[in-house]
Amino acid sequence: MPRKIGEIAAIDDVSFDINQGEILGCVGGSGSGKSILGRMLLNLVRPEAGEVIFEGRNIAGLSEPEMRPYRRNLQIIFQEPLNSLNPRRTVAENIARPLLNFGESRESAFRRVRDLMDIVGLLPSHANRYPHQFSGGQCQRIGIARALALKPRFLFLDEPVSALDVSIQAQILNLLKDLRDEFDLTYFLVANDLKVVEHFSDRVMILYQGKIVEIGTAKQVNQAPLHPYTQSFLRSALHMSSGDEWQTAAIETESLNELGREEAVEAAAGDRKGCIYGSSCGQRLAICASKSPEMTGETQMHTAACHLLTGAAPQHQRIES
Structure with a gap:
């Protein structure tokens, strides 16, 4: 019988606002919960507690039939562009599917498809081809066109360029930014x-x-x-030619998912009473082991959850790593 070693929350006590027309980026290592958080915003993953307020209504507790009117306004662009498309449907059929699902006539839907293909930079000749005939960047353009079909107001961008070449990444991001400006979209990336x-x-x-x-x-x-953690995360992106600092940063930012599964759960479950980053932090204080820090900062626009920002440092001994 499997041994139960503890429980951790994928998302815990998270609260934030996204303004209309804004692009809010969410960064974290693998296993940080960022993709689950995005799916919670669309009510694809239901939170055990809390609210997700969209246009003044809490959608977190809505059933699927109740959510259906909101699905038009809440769309997603996936990480793996080819895998997100139905391989048995043509490009036009993939893009038209949301419209047909919401009762649009085929004639009207395929007129909209032609407009969408032009908007995202696809040629009319691409309409009757299949996804496997396209590059990753082209497949992502197809996915973007499909996400725009129902004229949504909010898009969850789930690592939309991580599977693409660097040169193509820039093209897709520039396209998404132009679409945000043109259609007044709101993004959670x-x-x-x-x-x-x-x-x-x-x-x-x-x-x-x-x-x-x-x-x-x-x-x-x-x-x-x-x-x-943010400081270490930034340093970990340094090129190897910068000396051995990249190795130090990589060690500092070692995430729980890189440990063994049992050790990861035990460590996470044990650290919840204090700072979640305390066991890995090179600047930790004695208070970090017993008290979780609150969000604070010099301005309301820039805050962080760290005891070093609350004036605790002079009162609590720093722990040597």
């Missing part, structure tokens, strides 16, 4: 690459083990990070 998020997002939220540890404008978080 999750990614592993803080530099990608910096150039694309208005604000950036750093997630670690299901908790927000820092949030601020893209410029603030990248140029003056407050939380030790």
